[in-house]
Amino acid sequence: MLFSENYFSQRDRQVGSIEVICGSMFSGKTEELIRRMKRAQFAKLPVEIFKPAIDIRYAEKEVVSHDSNSIPSTPVEHSSAILLLGGEAKVIGIDEAQFFDDELPNVCIQLANKGVRVIVAGLDMDYQGRPFGPMPNIMAVAEDVYKVHAVCVKCGAPANYSYRFTKNDNVVLLGEKESYEPRCRHCYFHKIDE
Numbered sequence: 205m206l207f208s209e210n211y212f213s214q215r216d217r218q219v220g221s222i223e224v225i226c227g228s229m230f231s232g233k234t235e236e237l238i239r240r241m242k243r244a245q246f247a248k249l250p251v252e253i254f255k256p257a258i259d260i261r262y263a264e265k266e267v268v269s270h271d272s273n274s275i276p277s278t279p280v281e282h283s284s285a286i287l288l289l290g291g292e293a294k295v296i297g298i299d300e301a302q303f304f305d306d307e308l309p310n311v312c313i314q315l316a317n318k319g320v321r322v323i324v325a326g327l328d329m330d331y332q333g334r335p336f337g338p339m340p341n342i343m344a345v346a347e348d349v350y351k352v353h354a355v356c357v358k359c360g361a362p363a364n365y366s367y368r369f370t371k372n373d374n375v376v377l378l379g380e381k382e383s384y385e386p387r388c389r390h391c392y393f394h395k396i397d398e
């Protein structure tokens with residue numbers, strides 16, 4: 205059984221927790237976040253989902269996967285807004301966490317300490333293979349870290365890296381398949397057929 209489905213039955217207390225879903229682009233992070241949030245809704249738990257306001261790729265007020273699964277969400281500029289807008293939610297989902305500010309780990313800790321199950325999805329690494337934004341610090345304080353993998357577009361192996369082929373050095377560059385592809389370690393570092 206997943207840790208995430210076991211969280212609220214410890215001696216009749218509602219126990220808060222932090223779960224992280226991480227991996228490269230196209231690895232299924234958003235689908236896994238949506239799956240967990242919908243299961244919480246089936247359990248009739250009050251839920252809220254947040255995403256950074258800059259992420260307007262598919263929809264302004266929805267979290268949308270590359271496979272077009274979606275769930276309503278609230279865009280916020282700063283992580284502190286999650287504390288204000290979380291209300292009475294027992295389960296809080298946060299997508300594209302790599303784009304949030306450095307306060308996000310602290311926000312997650314405060315929520316979990318008051319009994320909220322916090323589920324965070326985000327890129328663990330940027331296009332250069334470096335830890336991305338607040339993700340490493342959230343992973344450090346999480347009870348559970350679940351790493352998912354895409355399929356390497358070059359060789360079909362599990363992909364751990366997001367390869368960017370658009371010439372742009374900014375760490376933040378919103379995009380999809382026109383700018384990025386998932387690659388395994390070998391195909392990422394050997395830059396197969398650039």
Ligand SMILES: Nc1ncnc2c1ncn2[C@@H]1O[C@H](COP(=O)(O)OP(=O)(O)O)[C@@H](O)[C@H]1O
Pocket residue numbers: 227228229230231232233234235236268269270271353354355356357386
């Ligand atoms: N190379 C690939 N490997 C795996 N999934 C891919 C690939 N290219 C497209 N997809 C699609 O992306 C979906 C995952 O989308 P999503 O959950 O939004 O990923 P993430 O949030 O990690 O970017 C898969 O179910 C699949 O339909």
Ligand SMILES: Cc1cn([C@H]2C[C@H](O)[C@@H](COP(=O)(O)O)O2)c(=O)[nH]c1=O
Pocket residue numbers: 228229230233234261326327329330331332366375376377378379380384
């Ligand atoms: C690697 C990398 C990605 N981005 C952007 C590109 C997309 O808009 C998101 C990731 O979305 P996904 O749901 O994980 O597919 O992040 C970026 O800005 N910088 C990067 O280095």
Ligand SMILES: [Zn+2]
Pocket residue numbers: 356357358359360361387388389390391392
């Ligand atoms: Zn490969």
